[in-house]
Amino acid sequence: MSDREGNFPEAHELRWNPLIGTWIIVAGHRKKRPWRPEESGKPFCPFCPGAPETKKFGSNWDVIVLPNRFPALTLDAPEPVLSKNSLFKTSRAIGICEVVVETPKHEGDLCDLSLEHMVKVINAYTREYERLGKLDFISYIAVFRNKGKEIGVSLTHPHSQIYALPFIPPRIKRELDMFRKHYEEKGNCLLGEIIKAEIKENKRIIYENNDVLVILPYYAMWPYEIHIYLKRHAQSLLDLDKDEKRSLADALRIVTGTYNSLFDRDMPYIMAFHQAPVNGDDYSYYHFHVEFYQPYRERDKLKYAAGIEWGYWTFTYDGVPESKAEELRRACRKAYKKYGGFIGRCF
Ligand SMILES: [Zn+2]
Ligand SMILES: [Zn+2]
Ligand SMILES: [Zn+2]
DSSP, X not given: OOOTTOOOOOOEEXXXXXXXXXXXXXXXXXXXXXXXXXXTTEEOOTTSTTSTTTGGGOSOOSOEEEEOSSOSSBTTOOOOOOOSSTTSOEEOOBOEXXXXXXXXXXXXXXXXXXXXXXXXXXXHHHHHHHHHHTSTTOOEEEEEEEESGGGTOOOOSOEEEEEEESSOOHHHHHHHHHHHHHHHHHSSOHHHHHHHHHHHHOSSEEEEOSSEEEEOOTTOSSTTOEEEEESSOOSSGGGOOHHHHHHHHHHHHHHHHHHHHHSSSOOOEEEEEEOOOOSSXXXXXXXXXXXXXXXXXXXXXXXXXXXXXXXXXOOOOSSOHHHHHHHHXXXXXXXXXXXXXXXXXXX
């Protein structure tokens, strides 16, 4: 019930959208989230060494995992208030939201970390995937990174996020369906076949090392979308050996370095790890990969997900993927020299 001003008690629950068959996380408490926090008028960083949240780790750390201070999902989420109408389905917003602080340094990007340091970040992702994945109420571990004010990132200190979700998110569900369908029809792996075809065409590969390919995919939705494909068939970080983790770390450095070299300025992007769900079912047909979306379509022009994209989930690609791939190849060669320490080759 609302009060006379129309203020509803803070809701924290999952609500089912029956039109598209997906859960929405309603997190009324998150509206108090600060935009670029300040303490006594000065900008204040909660992730720098010595801040209240990081204090217990001392000053001698490389990578730390913290609970998200404004979690969309929590372990003590209230039992949802059931609606009298069965169409309005709700469920508990149970889950865990964490922040991976990737370095004690306040500024920078993944390309500014050394290869060895980047491996430590991947090891942190892997540990959390394993630990959170064992919880019986968790179905999916989303590992992602948002960077830049263009996509609403309020904290500049390098960090990524982990959401342990009580459901499989719709985008992953769709990928699983496509991978399974392909496997049933052809008897092989969808992404394995795509990798073979991309290598054969060699028009969109940007970078390669022993274990991964960095590609602007044939079917990119965003102008400078980049995917990292593991060459070997594997479902999650847990399946990667030491060398593959190092190769993945190398790829994450070169992709972020490539973005920051593209227009010679710090670029915003979204990074999303696509791994198999952790609900105990068999996903051996799925193939682990990482996707990057970058909101610019030209130096000073943002690409918006607007009417046709957001209203219909139909993407228009401004430009030609193969020529954008050329631009990324040039930026990659620049990044290779600028940041150094890479173990693969540019195209
Ligand atoms: Zn900081
Ligand atoms: Zn595969
Ligand atoms: Zn994917």
